[in-house]
Amino acid sequence: MSLKADVVPVVDQQLPGPNAAGASDLPANLVAVVNAYGANTRLMGSGSTAHVGAWDRVGTALSWEFSGAAGKYRLEAEVAAAGEAALGVACDSTKSVAKIAPTGGLEDYRVVALGVVTLGAAAEHNLELKSQGKTWSEVRLRRVRLVPVQ
Numbered sequence: 001m002s003l004k005a006d007v008v009p010v011v012d013q014q015l016p017g018p019n020a021a022g023a024s025d026l027p028a029n030l031v032a033v034v035n036a037y038g039a040n041t042r043l044m045g046s047g048s049t050a051h052v053g054a055w056d057r058v059g060t061a062l063s064w065e066f067s068g069a070a071g072k073y074r075l076e077a078e079v080a081a082a083g084e085a086a087l088g089v090a091c092d093s094t095k096s097v098a099k100i101a102p103t104g105g106l107e108d109y110r111v112v113a114l115g116v117v118t119l120g121a122a123a124e125h126n127l128e129l130k131s132q133g134k135t136w137s138e139v140r141l142r143r144v145r146l147v148p149v150q
Contacts (some may be wrong), residue, residue, distance in 0.1 A: 034063070038057070058134075083102050085100040
C-alpha cells in the first residue's frame with residue numbers, strides 16, 4: 001500500500017497550557033532532553049509513573065514548550081533527589097539558579113519550589129532546567145508546574 005499526496009501535510013502541535021485556575025502542568029512525558037556528553041538521561045515509565053530518570057550529569061538540560069498568559073508564576077517541580085543539586089532555570093527573560101535538597105532517596109518524591117518566573121507577552125514559551133555546579137547528585141523529575149502569583 002502506498003499513499004500519494006500533492007500537498008505537504010501540516011501538523012498542528014497542541015502545546016500544554018493553563019487550566020481554569022491559570023496553572024500549567026508540564027509532565028515528564030512532554031520533555032525534550034538534551035544530554036551532556038556521555039549522559040543517558042531519559043524518560044522512564046509511563047502514565048502516572050513517567051519520570052525523567054538517570055539525570056546524573058552536569059550540563060544535561062530538560063526543556064518544555066508551552067502556552068501561557070503574561071505574568072509572574074511560581075515554579076514548582078515534583079522531584080526525588082539522592083543528594084543536593086543545583087538547577088539553572090531559564091524561561092523567557094527569567095534566568096536563575098534553584099537549589100534542590102535531598103528528598104530521602106530516588107523513590108521519595110516531593111514538590112519543591114524553584115523560584116518565580118515572568119512570562120512575556122508571547123503566547124508560546126520555553127522553560128529549560130539545566131543541571132549545573134561542580135557536583136550533581138542524581139535527580140528524578142515527574143513534572144513541573146507554573147502557578148500564577150497573586
